[in-house]
Amino acid sequence: GECDREKGLVYLQAERRDKPMQETYLGDLKTGKLTKIAESEWGYGVAAHSKNHKQLLIGTGYSVGDSVFYLWSNGKMNLLYGKPIENRKQGEQVPLNGLGAGVFSPSEKGAIVTTSIFADTYSLGFINFKKPGELSPIKLNGVVHKGMGEMENVAHLKDNRYLVTFNIDGCSWAYEGIFDEKKLTMNLKYVLVGREPFDSGMIEHLDYNHVEDVFTFSFSTATSPTQIYSIEGKQRNDLSLHTNEKILGIPDSLLSKGEDASFASHDGLRVSARLYLPSPKLGFKGTRPVVYYIHGGPQGQERPDFAWFSMPLIQFMTLKGFAVFVPNVRGSTGYGLSYTKHVDRDWGGQDRLDHVHAMTKVLPKDKRLDVKRAAVVGRSYGGYMTLMQAGMHPDLWKASCDMFGPYDLLTFLDRIPETWKPYFKIALGDPSKPEEKDFLIQRSPKSHLHNMSAPMLVIQGRNDPRVVAAESEDLVRELQAKGKPISLHIFEDEGHDVLKYENRVTCYNAITDFFAKHLNP
Structure with missing residues (x-):
């Protein structure tokens, strides 16, 4: 689940074995204490937390593309977008929204989400916390990849900087973007993964150190085991390879x-x-x-x-x-x-x-x-x-x-x-x-x-x-x-x-x- 390493806090889900019930907890890694946040037969996943952890962006879903987002604030769940299944009439068909990833905006007055509302292959949307039920499109500038695929994820890096990733023909593309909350634009400034030497493969995991301003990620291809790399520098052009894994005994x-x-x-x-x-x-x-x-x-x-x-x-x-x-x-x-x-x-x-x-x-x-x-x-x-x-x-x-x-x-x-x-x-x-x-x-x-x-x-x-x-x-x-x-x-x-x-x-x-x-x- 979502984790705050500096404060030693983690959000996790636990599944009951005896009945269809999933429980969501806040875990304090320093004390070992678990605090229940919510429970549902469908499960509530914590997508993001505010800096002080008093607000959480929480999602649930019933089938692929049929999702509901809530803003959890000081113990209370407030509906942000979607129609909860308990509020639907029997047999009611609800339009799919494809809500997936979600993060807080720089001001923490809204959420940036991935959604299928504006594009079947997913794009970014913005939910103003004061206007629940409204989803506004975020204009995306600077996309350079081509091919068939879809937007995969959005994650917060630091201040108004965000990571936006795509799955294109099965291969990973990752951009560092700058979000303008007033204009609702995401300007993709740097291509981190997708171009050589990080083409034709898949990101296994990516981590950003906001103190050192360094990206570290693991990357695999059809012919290479997972390698660990880092990217730094103002122009994101300082690349380092930290492993040299090989398929032993078999030439490339x-x-x-x-x-x-x-x-x-x-x-x-x-x-x-x-x-x-x-x-x-x-x-x-x-x-x-x-x-x-x-x-x-x-x-x-x-x-x-x-x-x-x-x-x-x-x-x-x-x-x-x-x-x-x-x-x-x-x-x-x-x-x-x-x-x-x-x-x-x-x-x-x-x-x-x-x-x-x-x-x-x-x-x-x-x-x-x-x-x-x-x-x-x-x-x-x-x-x-x-x-x-x-x-x-x-x-x-x-x-x-x-x-x-x-x-x-x-x-x-x-x-x-x-x-x-x-x-x-x-x-x-x-x-x-x-x-x-x-x-x-x-x-x-x-x-x-x-x-x-x-x-x-x-x-x-x-x-x-x-x-x-x-x-x-x-x-x-x-x-x-x-x-x-x-x-x-x-x-x-x-x-x-x-x-x-x-x-x-x-x-x-x-x-x-x-x-x-x-x-x-």
Whole structure:
């Protein structure tokens, strides 16, 4: 949560295990005392605090883009923008506002927020605390990047200086801006990240020391582990590299930076994608078998980030001779609110058809690829989509790997943490309503996997609180009973991920060896 290191104060959220309730606290790091600020089944997140901590900017939300902001002042919550769910009529549709990040203005008389009100790909807005319910646009000057993407965040640096970040084609751009509160303009003065040498990658974390006037940040690319840099100087041109991390034993020339492979889907919608091919220096001959990699979320995005689970696996597979196709289909973040909302209450619908279109109409045109030797793999929602592909489109795949993906949406919704259930009733479906229960059954992989023909590997963490191990165990037991070629690998000391180094080595090898056996790269 939000932290004031100088005063030793931190804001945090805690989730109840016994009921759908999230509690927000102020923690004093010097005394260890916790003071409850608010509680709600939806959760209240502290976006920012005033200098004296007597005022807080607090946000809550019900689904992506449906947010409410409050000004907490001396223990009282005052509505700033949005319509609380308890004030809505049954079935009432509220216009989305896309409120995300929020910070206090220099005068602390208002808030600067990111919002989709003025641009679907998000922009800055201003809320005057004396005029709640009114959101004014902030004019942004000095943008130099180009490409598809969205505004990501705004953060306060010092006085009237702010950090504004963007996600453009999956890559990070960060600007230092000067805010004029009277004119409501944000003048982006310096590009901190986005141009060389900080291009084609992703900021992991950025910190600003307002005393030393120094930016320190960690940055990763598709071919480089996380490095730590600092930027200082009046013109922000004094750069320092503090680490020299390498992928041990593998020259950079053997890694794949990937290439743009975006395409128009079945209904004309642009889908961003990248294709990672083996380096020519590896010496592979002929067309390459395809591994189709599907990200999780579903409202997430695959980005050029070696610190994430996916990219080392993608690189490892290219080293073994596979071409890896990585789409960000509708429902992904990074391309505006409307694009992200496509998947709400449509799991396994139009996004599934994006994948089918890529496999049947787009990739076959690339003469470097052999789509008749193709496998599909994904984690979490990507695992769910892998199961849907294997069950509904078995003719497309020679092998599949599901990593902790929901198998039966009814049992999945019953087994998720209590604090997740209110959100999923809105974003996915409510099984207590007969018509929605029927929809959830129809969109469950369980209803289609009797059609599966290609071998499947299932990977699961025993301690997963989101997609519990029983989901994968049910999947494997029921399909084995039908005589399907399916196997299960459970990591006893992992949750909703594979984090431990030894386990990752085992996991990467298991997936790659499995695909090599069935695709023959």
